[in-house]
Amino acid sequence: MCERRGSRVPGGTAHSGRSAGYVRTPHAVPGHGLGGQGKASTGITPGSMVLCDIDRPLTFAHDDGFLSMSLIMPADAIALRSRAAAEQPQLLSGARGLGHLVRQLVVTLQEERAEFSETTFGIACDQLLDLVCLAAEGGTDSAPADQRADVESSIRSYVSRHATDPELGVNSIVRALCWSPRYVRTVLQSADTTARDLIRRERLHLARSRLAGASWKAYSIAQIAHSCGFGSHASFATAFRREFGTTPGEARRGHGRRLR
Structure with a gap:
């Protein structure tokens, strides 16, 4: 297993240099991961997503077959939309319904990034964040x-x-x-x-x-x-x-x- 740890550094930000939350979206390949933050930890399987705060220490471990992509979002934008999404890590299913839509949009944004202007990309991300937070609230329709x-x-x-x-x-x-x-x-x-x-x-x-x-x-x-x-x-x-x-x-x- 390969393990990665995020830790706070002087200045109060995560190792990424941004105070933010992120959605980690595994690709549909036979790889598995394990994410942990505070007392919470969860297994990450193909098609699932994890929403967590990278401004707090976290552990992420995975095997050699694991592939994923991450969408990094400002923490205040998440907190404005959803208390539940901001307060604790969330495991989101991307298998069907709203979660599936979120996962597909994350993948599409990454694949088509070069086709978007900064303004269009920002608007698309704002719309996606609404859906992410609704999914974190347990919403469907x-x-x-x-x-x-x-x-x-x-x-x-x-x-x-x-x-x-x-x-x-x-x-x-x-x-x-x-x-x-x-x-x-x-x-x-x-x-x-x-x-x-x-x-x-x-x-x-x-x-x-x-x-x-x-x-x-x-x-x-x-x-x-x-x-x-x-x-x-x-x-x-x-x-x-x-x-x-x-x-x-x-x-x-x-x-x-x-x-x-």
Whole structure:
């Protein structure tokens, strides 16, 4: 067996000189390897992949028939997309489904690298990293069921706390909660909603509360709409009527149909 060890050197980086995670993708040949980091270790067989942090000590041993390629990625880009992918080594199956797609893309990027500009290659790697982190979360075609409820609750809570921010959107949600945009969309899709719809409804319900509140009587409807994150009085009025079946003015006066 051939053994390689990664160790920290002065300056706090791995021997590669980059603080990063990587996916090691064995080729489909009859070679085997063993990877270890901290207390975790795992066998690496043809078609499997390992996602780990090369800024921490690691051991990698393999026999003479082992061939592989590695994709090195910035650690902060991984952490932004997935806690699970950043916190501990992951063994990913490349045999079928999402893992197979990831493995094929890694191989294709290596084979076709010379055909891509730096910009195109960077975009492709960003898309691949989304898939890697989704696979590390246990995803297939949807978010992991055992995590979906907690993630959805976190998203709804964040939107509720920041509904008045006019810049609130998918990008601000993923930055705050450290999930990838793809993962957030998948979780919300499983709840039959989108980030845009969730934000709009939260703002509308907040506006309805303020329209009925004594402390907001001195403010115009346009001012209340703006305070709730709406950029246009007209778009606010249209959305309000569609949501509640009455106009903001009628809601303020307490007239019109009973609000849902």
